[in-house]
Every structure is written in structure tokens, then in C-alpha cells.
Amino acid sequence: MANGGRLNARQNVKALVVHALLIGAVIYALYPVLWVLTVAFSRDGLGTDGFVLPWPRHWTFANFAIATGASTGKSALFFRQLVNSLTVSASTALLSIAIAAPAAYALARMQFVGKRTGLSGLMLTQMFPTVASAVPLYFILSQLHLLDRRAGLVVAYSATALPFAIFQLKAAFEAIPVELEEAAMVDGATRFEAFVRVVLPVARPALAVTALFAFMSAWNEFVLAATLMSREEAFTLPVVLQRFVGEHSAAWGPFAAGSIVVSIPVMAIFYIAQKQLLSGLTAGSVKG
Amino acid sequence: MPSGTVHCCEVRNLEKAFDQTVVLSNVNLAMPSGSFTVLVGASGCGKSTLLRTVAGLESPTSGSIWMGDRDVTALPPKDRDIAMVFQSYALYPHLSVRENLAFGLKLRRTPETEIAGRVAEASAILGLDALLDRLPKQLSGGQRQRVAMGRAIVRRPRMFLFDEPLSNLDAALRAEVRVDIRKLHDRMGGTTLYVTHDQVEAMTLADTLCLLRAGQIEQMGPPLELFDRPVSRYVAEFLGSPKINCLDGQLVYTNAGPHITIGSSTLSVPERYRALSPQSVVVGLRPHHLTPASAEAPQFGTLLVTFYEALGFETYVHGTLQGAGDKALVIRVDSNHRVARGDAIAIGVRPEHTVLFDPKSGRALDT
Amino acid sequence: MKAWLVSILLVVVAFGFVLGDCRSTAANRIVLWHAYRGAEEQALLELTARYEAQTGTTVEVLAVPFLAYASKLSSAIERDQGPDVFIDAHERLGSYRDDGLVVHADAAFPKDDNERYDAIATKVARDDEGVAWGVPFALKGVALILNTSLVEGAPDSIESLVKSRNDGAYPLAYEAESAYVHAPWLHAFGGSMLGPNDAYGFTGEPARKSVLFARSLVSSGLVPASADGALVKQLFESGKAAAIIGGPGLVSELPKGLPLRVMPLPRMHAAASAPEPFLTVELLFLAPRSVARPEVSAFARFLASDESARTRVRAQVVANAATWKGAEAIAPHLRAFHDAALASRPMSTRTAMRATWEPVEQAIRSAMRAPNIDTASLDAILVESARRFESSKPKTTSASKARGFTAVAVTLFAAALVAYRSSRPRFWSGLRASAGAYAYVMHAAIAVFVLVVLPLIAGAVTSFFSGPRNHMTYAGIGNYVDILTARGGPLLGYGSFYRTLLVTIVWTIANVTLHVTIGLALALLLSRPLLRLRGLYRTLLIVPWAVPSYVTALAYKGMFHQQFGAVNALLRKCGAEPVSWFSHFSTAFAANVATNVWLGFPFMMVVILGALTNVPKDVLEAADVDGATSWQRFRHVTLPLLLPQLAPAIVLGAVWTFNMFNVVFLVSGGEPDNQTDILVSEAYRWAFTRHAQYGYAAAYAVLIFGILWLTSRLSRRWQTEVA
Numbered sequence A: 001m002a003n004g005g006r007l008n009a010r011q012n013v014k015a016l017v018v019h020a021l022l023i024g025a026v027i028y029a030l031y032p033v034l035w036v037l038t039v040a041f042s043r044d045g046l047g048t049d050g051f052v053l054p055w056p057r058h059w060t061f062a063n064f065a066i067a068t069g070a071s072t073g074k075s076a077l078f079f080r081q082l083v084n085s086l087t088v089s090a091s092t093a094l095l096s097i098a099i100a101a102p103a104a105y106a107l108a109r110m111q112f113v114g115k116r117t118g119l120s121g122l123m124l125t126q127m128f129p130t131v132a133s134a135v136p137l138y139f140i141l142s143q144l145h146l147l148d149r150r151a152g153l154v155v156a157y158s159a160t161a162l163p164f165a166i167f168q169l170k171a172a173f174e175a176i177p178v179e180l181e182e183a184a185m186v187d188g189a190t191r192f193e194a195f196v197r198v199v200l201p202v203a204r205p206a207l208a209v210t211a212l213f214a215f216m217s218a219w220n221e222f223v224l225a226a227t228l229m230s231r232e233e234a235f236t237l238p239v240v241l242q243r244f245v246g247e248h249s250a251a252w253g254p255f256a257a258g259s260i261v262v263s264i265p266v267m268a269i270f271y272i273a274q275k276q277l278l279s280g281l282t283a284g285s286v287k288g
Numbered sequence B: 001m002p003s004g005t006v007h008c009c010e011v012r013n014l015e016k017a018f019d020q021t022v023v024l025s026n027v028n029l030a031m032p033s034g035s036f037t038v039l040v041g042a043s044g045c046g047k048s049t050l051l052r053t054v055a056g057l058e059s060p061t062s063g064s065i066w067m068g069d070r071d072v073t074a075l076p077p078k079d080r081d082i083a084m085v086f087q088s089y090a091l092y093p094h095l096s097v098r099e100n101l102a103f104g105l106k107l108r109r110t111p112e113t114e115i116a117g118r119v120a121e122a123s124a125i126l127g128l129d130a131l132l133d134r135l136p137k138q139l140s141g142g143q144r145q146r147v148a149m150g151r152a153i154v155r156r157p158r159m160f161l162f163d164e165p166l167s168n169l170d171a172a173l174r175a176e177v178r179v180d181i182r183k184l185h186d187r188m189g190g191t192t193l194y195v196t197h198d199q200v201e202a203m204t205l206a207d208t209l210c211l212l213r214a215g216q217i218e219q220m221g222p223p224l225e226l227f228d229r230p231v232s233r234y235v236a237e238f239l240g241s242p243k244i245n246c247l248d249g250q251l252v253y254t255n256a257g258p259h260i261t262i263g264s265s266t267l268s269v270p271e272r273y274r275a276l277s278p279q280s281v282v283v284g285l286r287p288h289h290l291t292p293a294s295a296e297a298p299q300f301g302t303l304l305v306t307f308y309e310a311l312g313f314e315t316y317v318h319g320t321l322q323g324a325g326d327k328a329l330v331i332r333v334d335s336n337h338r339v340a341r342g343d344a345i346a347i348g349v350r351p352e353h354t355v356l357f358d359p360k361s362g363r364a365l366d367t
Numbered sequence C: 001m002k003a004w005l006v007s008i009l010l011v012v013v014a015f016g017f018v019l020g021d022c023r024s025t026a027a028n029r030i031v032l033w034h035a036y037r038g039a040e041e042q043a044l045l046e047l048t049a050r051y052e053a054q055t056g057t058t059v060e061v062l063a064v065p066f067l068a069y070a071s072k073l074s075s076a077i078e079r080d081q082g083p084d085v086f087i088d089a090h091e092r093l094g095s096y097r098d099d100g101l102v103v104h105a106d107a108a109f110p111k112d113d114n115e116r117y118d119a120i121a122t123k124v125a126r127d128d129e130g131v132a133w134g135v136p137f138a139l140k141g142v143a144l145i146l147n148t149s150l151v152e153g154a155p156d157s158i159e160s161l162v163k164s165r166n167d168g169a170y171p172l173a174y175e176a177e178s179a180y181v182h183a184p185w186l187h188a189f190g191g192s193m194l195g196p197n198d199a200y201g202f203t204g205e206p207a208r209k210s211v212l213f214a215r216s217l218v219s220s221g222l223v224p225a226s227a228d229g230a231l232v233k234q235l236f237e238s239g240k241a242a243a244i245i246g247g248p249g250l251v252s253e254l255p256k257g258l259p260l261r262v263m264p265l266p267r268m269h270a271a272a273s274a275p276e277p278f279l280t281v282e283l284l285f286l287a288p289r290s291v292a293r294p295e296v297s298a299f300a301r302f303l304a305s306d307e308s309a310r311t312r313v314r315a316q317v318v319a320n321a322a323t324w325k326g327a328e329a330i331a332p333h334l335r336a337f338h339d340a341a342l343a344s345r346p347m348s349t350r351t352a353m354r355a356t357w358e359p360v361e362q363a364i365r366s367a368m369r370a371p372n373i374d375t376a377s378l379d380a381i382l383v384e385s386a387r388r389f390e391s392s393k394p395k396t397t398s399a400s401k402a403r404g405f406t407a408v409a410v411t412l413f414a415a416a417l418v419a420y421r422s423s424r425p426r427f428w429s430g431l432r433a434s435a436g437a438y439a440y441v442m443h444a445a446i447a448v449f450v451l452v453v454l455p456l457i458a459g460a461v462t463s464f465f466s467g468p469r470n471h472m473t474y475a476g477i478g479n480y481v482d483i484l485t486a487r488g489g490p491l492l493g494y495g496s497f498y499r500t501l502l503v504t505i506v507w508t509i510a511n512v513t514l515h516v517t518i519g520l521a522l523a524l525l526l527s528r529p530l531l532r533l534r535g536l537y538r539t540l541l542i543v544p545w546a547v548p549s550y551v552t553a554l555a556y557k558g559m560f561h562q563q564f565g566a567v568n569a570l571l572r573k574c575g576a577e578p579v580s581w582f583s584h585f586s587t588a589f590a591a592n593v594a595t596n597v598w599l600g601f602p603f604m605m606v607v608i609l610g611a612l613t614n615v616p617k618d619v620l621e622a623a624d625v626d627g628a629t630s631w632q633r634f635r636h637v638t639l640p641l642l643l644p645q646l647a648p649a650i651v652l653g654a655v656w657t658f659n660m661f662n663v664v665f666l667v668s669g670g671e672p673d674n675q676t677d678i679l680v681s682e683a684y685r686w687a688f689t690r691h692a693q694y695g696y697a698a699a700y701a702v703l704i705f706g707i708l709w710l711t712s713r714l715s716r717r718w719q720t721e722v723a
């Protein structure tokens, strides 16, 4: 019993150390955000006392009212833009998964001419800075009649998110035992059915993580959104946010408040979905 | 087609190569409806490949596969009306046991009520009733194995394929399931192709035993035929535990007629070898055919015991054959027969149990 | 559970698209673009609504973020998708004319209207031949903003303002290192940023004197050093600065109720003439597609009319002379800004103007931050800044337009590839066997090719051209030669390709190492069995990823400020010397890395958490049974199983970090002296400052691509050799 007690004490100490480390990391992660929060909730911006722990001196929600358009009677527009952001990001997540998953599956499981070229080509696209390609992209989207449509944004974001999604999913598919698909095919599935009904469900966590990445990339993007959309009702939230920054001055309070509003849905999604995002599902499929 | 009877499945002149390595060649295998064929062979000899080719998971380099009177070589697995149990079971981890069982039926758009009935039936046969709503990860190894079998039988396919389905189970369970599998086979009336490298499974389950060696069929036939009349030393050595004793000897003809000498020991020659000319031979003697000398089994030598394994119901005695250059030899004796190290046992064998092989080719000499 | 999530996702998407795209269909609509916000935007909307009511025309107003304004304008107008009228600063007129984005505005601004606007605005809106290129709209410039509870009366000179006592607050705060706010001093000493014939103006006596003047303000401790706009505003809001220099935009962002007063910059004792700030006249520009649409000109006239000015003057300094002479009640600060504007110097409309900011600010920063400065060292700084301006000028090369170059090059390349491939023996049979797989990859291949690869190729092709966007001339490999020879400067000098490459490599290695280490450590901690509050920790730790990086990067910049940053406050609390973070390469670089690591570790953490779930438990248990310590278990079991899964994320992470320009832009801004710039941020500078040389930027991009490609090839070869 004494032995067991000692062991417990040691485990407690270990748990304490782990929590201490994690709390340290959380402080590191949240500290700069505390500044953003302070700016968002302050009537008079950040003070300059050189303090270490920022805290609003005069609390206000006015910045949130400005950021969400409540103060100018434009909250309906803001809601509309929030819906745009959600729609575009969610569609980007779905579309990029829908396109990337079959491609990643073929790259993981099949042999075909051009596979190696394709893979390295995919990697090469990530290496090229986009500094000079915005104008041609605009041109192409206008040729495709996708300007000023949210579908155009979705298509452009999905294409940009594809290379990473394909690499990520390819690695995930390769980790799934081939026997599962073979079993499905023997059970009467075509290759495609085996992919849809067995591989995809088993790769759920990887799909969810990849979808989250695509979602995030669309959620925070503003240059393309601002360039492609030409109606305020079609803007996404980051574009609206960026409007608070001018050439010579910026409205930091509303900007910070808006940033917080923008990040809340993402964190909510992550909190709710983290079990799905991060759970191993291949357990139990093979062997004893 | 020349073959008169229509088999459930027939493999013709199959050849399979991965890139340049030939894994199977010249494989011909006919499985009549309702038969239970077991594929055995050393690890890496191509058993799984053959099975997977029959399943349609691999396509042959040349040759064809027929099911009934249809050439299915180009058909995908789903159109072959087969079910397969994988060594790793390959249960769908995201589906419950019930859904695992129903998966194949759903794919074939079987009506819900029929699916329910068939799942119930299969789970009753396999004793899965209590597990139907669990996920595979919540099952033990044996339970997973049964689910894998259940998934095969609900489908009522024309043919069952098993790839070492029992190798992950403990000995007792394995013996039990082995019997279950055979019973199931008889009950379902399907045709079964079964891969194993456990020779007890092979011997007990098979109607037809097919021994593969380096991608070719070495011998095929009823298990006892392979056991008693091996076509080669390889087959003889592969089947039977402990392994068959193989001793170098000479077939000589003296005044007393033909006999075999192994060192200073002498054996009489079974009837079927009488036509052979004098030559060097390899003498195959199964341990359980070697007994203490008696009237039916006349003595041919003396075994000097080096050690023994008493298993309770029988005892294997290891020793050397006196006067034969210390040739190692194993014999089986009844467990009530007390032996001790250093004993000298007079051993005999019934002449018809002796098999002879050509020392160079390893082929049996009676064919 | 998951099906539940997906259905929510689908509902959101469906709902979103049911709302429909709001593309307007009105035939005769007028499209107006602007970058206004707040009260100015309100006034504009009020006016357009009034116009719609009066005339029945549909006016579509779009407020575009300033950061995307210029690029959106040029992309859209070139494709005939842009506005009919847009509001922009007059100094961009030069490049807009070059790029063909604007047309004459004589109909909207007839000669008869000349007197209607302030003379200074009229002059700016018309070229030397008297052709109007825009309609004067509003004036923007800086003035002195006083906190009346800290300063009494109006100071009669900058010097006396600085000497006034005011309860420990800074007598004056301004963006001392911004060329725009420094310009008044330069003008007072008789200089100008851009001389005649696009000659660099920040040279000689005026430049020298202006720098020494600014330096004397800061080194007296009465003006804060290295203040950026946000800090100046903070100081003023919190009563820590009695006076600041800023424009009307800044005033409108200040909290209401702050007792303030605006006046033109007072004169300087040190200089003969008064300090003259830059003036920006906002003009209504007419885009090419409004040609032959008189209603557009009518609309522009309406917006700029005296009548409309009465509405606009509530929020901005209108350019209508009558408004100011009228007896209407106008906010005193706007009146003061108007007074200041009349005494200001309109910015040059030459495209070369844009290229002066960087070298000028460079010189100001170097001079302000040097511990000691004498004539020789100051001259050296000015000579260097002039050299940089010169070297950023586009080189004039032979003018032969290579049309269809792109198409030809791509086709040839593809043909060569196919020819090479089909010469291999089993190509065609392999192609037939691949048909099934192609059904899976087709969509991705097409999407990536059309939307990612084609724009990149088009971008790469620009690298063979030089000059501004609409007048590109074929330059062969001239851009590459220039870059690779460091434009004739020393090969390892500041801003040279090779030095920047070194910085970029160190930057990438530092970031990726830290991302992976921190991400891995946290993921391992978070995946310990029996950990309590796991979900909460995980969620809090992804916060840096969730909050838009633009704002957090700027928060980091603030945290590293020498005087007011939290980092130095912490150092001071611990008794250490505060560090001037952006004055040294090592500390500025460290600040960039700290920011980027903070932004990037959650991504790695999530990737690793996902990968960790694929490490089989039994293998770990087997290692435990084998008596491995937890380190050994990690090192020999977890890590080898993890790495293959992480490879894509790490490799891509490295590539992305290599090209991560916005952190460098927002945090150190390349300080000190462009030393912390990485290759892409150099490329962006070429594209958007420095004479807008897209070809040059594209050549940088191609070189970056080449380096990354070569690295990946070499590392793959090395890997196979090791294996």
C-alpha cells in the first residue's frame, strides 16, 4: 500500500508539471490576444503605461457595436457578411475535400502515368510566391464568369487549398490497411464504392482536419475576397474588418473587436468538433 | 471445353508475376461445387497470391479463372459471387458488428427485411447476438474472427475464400473454430478455398489438399494420399509432425531378394518398389510408423536414445540409428512405454510404410 | 455525431447560397468605389441616396479596404468590371494615367468650375495643358493637434511648443521616422522629396538640416522615438502627449470628448520658411467605361457640387472654396485642417514619387538611431539613400513586345514533355491502364492547373519584362542579371539577393524548428492519457491561429516597442536594460521569429495531434514492456512512426515560411535598414513600392521558386543516397 501511495504521489507531481507546462503555453498563446481584447473593450484605446498586464481602463462595447454595424444600423448587412463568410468557408472546406479526396486516394493507392510528375508539380505550386499571379488569376476568373460571385471565391480558395489537402489526405489514406478496401470489394463494392463507403469514413479525422485547414484559409483571407467581390453584400468578414485600416490611420478599437468576433466561430467549431478532429478510428479494424 | 464436369471454380494455367518476379506459374486447380480445398505451402510460396487472384484482387499475368462456365478473369471481385475472410479480418472499424455483417448485402441492395433475417441467422450460427451493436475495437480477437466469418456467410456466396483465418487465435480456440468452419462449410454447401500453413488444419479440413512450392503445385489430392503417398520428399517432409525421417540408403539385390541397407541396418522393400533397379535411395520413415520391433513390424535396427519428449498420450523418442553413421531418427512410442536416455531400443517398421525417394531429384520412386 | 456536423455545414452552405449572389442587374446603374469609412462614408451614402431619389438612377457604392484598393481598381478596370467613378488620392494619378485606368473628366469638371474649388485643388486636378483628370473632392493633410487641457493657447513655433511644460507628458509626438510626416521639415528648409525630372530630392543641405532638426527633437527626450501611428494616437488618448501631428482621419478615430484643438503647423525658428506638410487632394476619377455616359459625369458633378459639399463638410475637408467662405457652422478642427491644407504642398503625381518613401525613411531612421552623428556620417547616410533610389529605377531596355509569348512557351513545354514521355517504351499502354486513376485525379488536376498553375506561369512570364504594368517592354533575362549581380552593388551588401537569401534561410530554419518543437511538445502533453481539461487546453492553444493574424502581428509590433512595449516593460521589471528591438538585426529578427512562431505553432500542434492518434497503442505498450524510458519510447517508437505522417506538413510549412512575407512586413517592416527582409518581402517591395516593377518582382518569385525546387531535388537525392 505504501508503495502504491508513493506511486500516486509521483503521478500527482507529474500531472502537476504537465498542467504547469500547459498553463504556461496557454499564457503564451493568449497574452498577445489580451492586448487585442483590451483594445477591443477600451473606450480610449491602449494606454501607454508600459504595463505588462493589459486591461481596459474604461470598459465599453462601442467598438463591437461599430464593428458589427449595430451603431450605424447596418447589423443586417453585417449578418449577411457573416453568412457569406460561413458559406464561403464551409463550401471551400467541402469542395476542396470533395476534389482532394479522390485525387489523394488515387495518388495513395493507384499507379498511373504522370503520378510522380503530378505529385512534384503539386509541391512546386507551393514554392512559387504569388506576388505576380493575382492579376492573371483575376483574368482567369473573369473568363470563367466567376467574378463577383461567391462561387468564384469558393473555387479560387479551394484550388489554393488543394495541394495541402491532397498531401495531407494522401498520407492519411496510406495509413489505412488495404485489406479494408479489398474486403469491401469482395463484399460487392466497386473500387469507388469501397473508397466512399469504407476509406472515407475510416479517414474521418484526417478529412475533418483537412477541412478545418481549408475552412481557416478561406475564413481569414481578404485580398482575393476584396478584389473579386464588388458588392458590399457579397463581402466576407475579413474584408469588412480590413476596412478599418486606412492609409494614414486605423480604427484599432473596432478592428480589434471585429477580429474577436471573427475568431469566435472558429474556436466554437474547433471546440465542438475536436473529438472528431483528433480521434483515432482505425483501432480495431485489423488483427487482435 | 475439354473438362467434362463443370466445376464451381477452376484455375487454368495461371501465371502471376510482380514486375519481373514470377510468383505463380502453371497453376491448374479445379474445385468442384461443395468441395473444401486447402492450400498449404511454405511462407512466401504464393498461397495468398493465388487466393487473391481467385478473388479478383490481383489480375493474373496469364491464364484464366473460371467460375461455373464463365471466364471471370477480367471480372472485378464484386461480380464473382465470393466471400473472403482475411487473415487480419479487415473489419470496417467505423461500422458496428451488425453493420459489418450487413455491409455486403446493402451494397447489393438486398431488401431490409431480408438483411435483418440473414444477419440474425448468421449471428445465431456464430453466437454473435450479444455483440451486434459493438464496434470492432470493442471485440476480442476471437470475436473479431467470428464477425469476419459472419460477414462472409450472410452473403451466401457461391464460394468462400479464407486466408489463414485462424492464425491469430490461441491453440484451443483454433481447434474449436476449425471444427466450426468445417461444419459451416457442410451446412452452407458452398465451395471453399482455404489457405493455411497449419498442417493440422490442412489435414482435417480438406477434401482436397493442394501443396504449393515456389509458386507451383507440388501435389494435390485427398489429404491422406498426400500424407501416405507423397510425390516427393518435399511433400513428405512438409506434412506430418514430427517430420518424416529421411535416411540415405541403398537398394540392393541379394540372394534373399531386394532389400534396403542403411548403414548396417537392413529393411525389406515394399511390394511396389520391387521393380526398381539397385540404386542409392532416400528412405522415408514416419515416426509413428517406427515402433518397437514386433511380429508385424520386424526389427531393422537399434535406436540409441538421446532424449525423449513425453506428451502424455504418446512419447517421441529421439536417438541415433546404430551402425548407420549416427543417423538421427525420431520414433513414436506409447506413453506407457518407459524409456530412458542411453536405452537401446530394437525398432521395426511394417514394410508397406516405407517410402523411397530419388536422392537427386527428391521424387518418389513409385511413380 | 459527425453526420450531425456535416449536416450543419451543409445547411449553412445551402442557406448561404439561397440568399443568392447579389449581382446587380440595373441597366443604367452608376458604380462608385471609395475607401472611406465612418462619418465620411455616411456622408457619401447620404448623398448618393439623395441623387438616386432625385434622378431615379441606381448608384451602387462599394467601400473597398484601402489595402486592396489599388490592386482591385487596376484588375477590375482592365477587365471592364470596375467602377464608373472612384475616389482616390491625386498622387496616384500618374500611375493611373500610365495604366490607362482613368479618362478625362472635362465634362464633370468644366473650365467654368475652376473657381468653385480651392485653387490648390484645381491646379492638381488639371495637367499642364489644362485637361481635367478628376474632380476635386476633399483635401487631406496633417496639422498640429493639441490637447487643450495640457497646452494653453497656440504655440507660435515648434521650438516653443517643445519647450512648454505640460505635466510630464510629451510636448509633441509624431511619427518621427515616417517620411510623410517628416516632409514638412524638409520643405521648410527648402528641400523636396522629388526634384524636377524625377531627380531624388532628399539630398544636400535641406535634407541634412531637416534630419538634424528631427534628431534634435527626439534626442532632447521631448519627442518619443520610433513612434508609429498607433502609438502616437495612444499617447494622445491617454494624455501622455500634449500635441501630435496628424490628419483629419486620426481626429475622427479619437475618443469623443477629448479636449482638442487643431491648428496648422507653427513655424520653426530653425528654418526660414514655415513647415509645409504634404497635401493630398482626393479626386473623383472617371474610369474608361464611363466615356460616353454623360450621366456619370453628371453624378460626379453632383457629388463635388457646393450643395453636396454642405453635407460632406460634416465629415471631411471639402475642396469647395465657397463652403469655407459661407457662414455655415463647420467643426473648428475641420476648418483648421482646411487652413493647414491651403498652406500645404501637393504631392507629386509622378510615379517616381512612390519610390522615394523607402530610401527617405531609410535615411531618417539611420540618422535618428545612430548614437552619434557628424557631418560625414550624415552625408554617408544621404549618399546611400540616393544610391538606393537610383538603383531601384527601372532600366530602360529594348522595346519589343512579345505577344503570345505565354501561350507559345507553355505549348512548347507541354509538347516537349509529351514527346519525351511518349518516347519511352511502355508509355501508351501505361496511359491506357491509367485511365481509371485519371477519373479520380482529373478534377483536382484541372482545378490546380487553371487556378494555380496558369496564374503562376503568367506571373513567371512577366519576369522577362520590365517597366510599369501597361507599358511593359521585353527585357529578356535582364531582370535576372540585375538581381543576381546585386544591381551592381556589393554582392553581400544590404538588400542584395545573396544576403537576403541567407536571412531567408536562417528565418526558415528557425521558424520551422520552433514550430515543430513547440507543436510536438504541446501535442505530446495534450495526448497524455488521463489529462484533465484537455478540450479546454486544446481550444485555448489554437487561439493564435483563430484570431486574424493582421491584428495580432501588429500587437506583437507594439509589444516590442522600445519605450512602451510590454517586452521591455517586463525586462525593466526584472531589472534588465530595455532593448531597442528594431535597431539591430539580431533583435529585430528575433522579434519577427517570435511573432511567426506564435502564429504558426497551433497549426503544427493540430497536425501532430492528428498524427499521434495513428500511432498504434500496442507498439507503445510493447516498448514499455521492453523497458524503454519515456524518452527512449518517444525517440525510437513515437517519432519514427510520426515523421512520415508529418513530412507533408513540415515540408510545406518550410516552403510557406520561406514565402511568409506579411509577418516581416507588419512586425519589423524590414528594419533595421531592410536587413530583416526576406526574399518575398523584397519581391513585394519591388512590386508595390519602388516604381512598381512587376517584372522585377516576378523575377524574384521565379528565383525563389528555383531555389526551393533545387533544394527539394538535392534533399531528395541526398535522402535516397542515405537510404
Ligand SMILES: Nc1ncnc2c1ncn2[C@@H]1O[C@H](COP(=O)(O)OP(=O)(O)OP(=O)(O)O)[C@@H](O)[C@H]1O
Pocket (backbone or CB within 6 Å): B018, B023, B041, B042, B043, B044, B045, B046, B047, B048, B049, B050, B197
Ligand atoms: N504486391 C507485391 N509486389 C511484389 N511482390 C509481391 C507482392 N505480393 C506478394 N509478393 C511476393 O510474392 C510472393 C508470394 O507472396 P504471398 O503473399 O502469396 O505468400 P504466402 O504464400 O501467402 O506467404 P505467407 O504464408 O507468409 O502469407 C512473396 O515472395 C512475396 O514477396
Ligand SMILES: [Mg+2]
Pocket (backbone or CB within 6 Å): B047, B048, B049, B163
Ligand atoms: Mg499469405
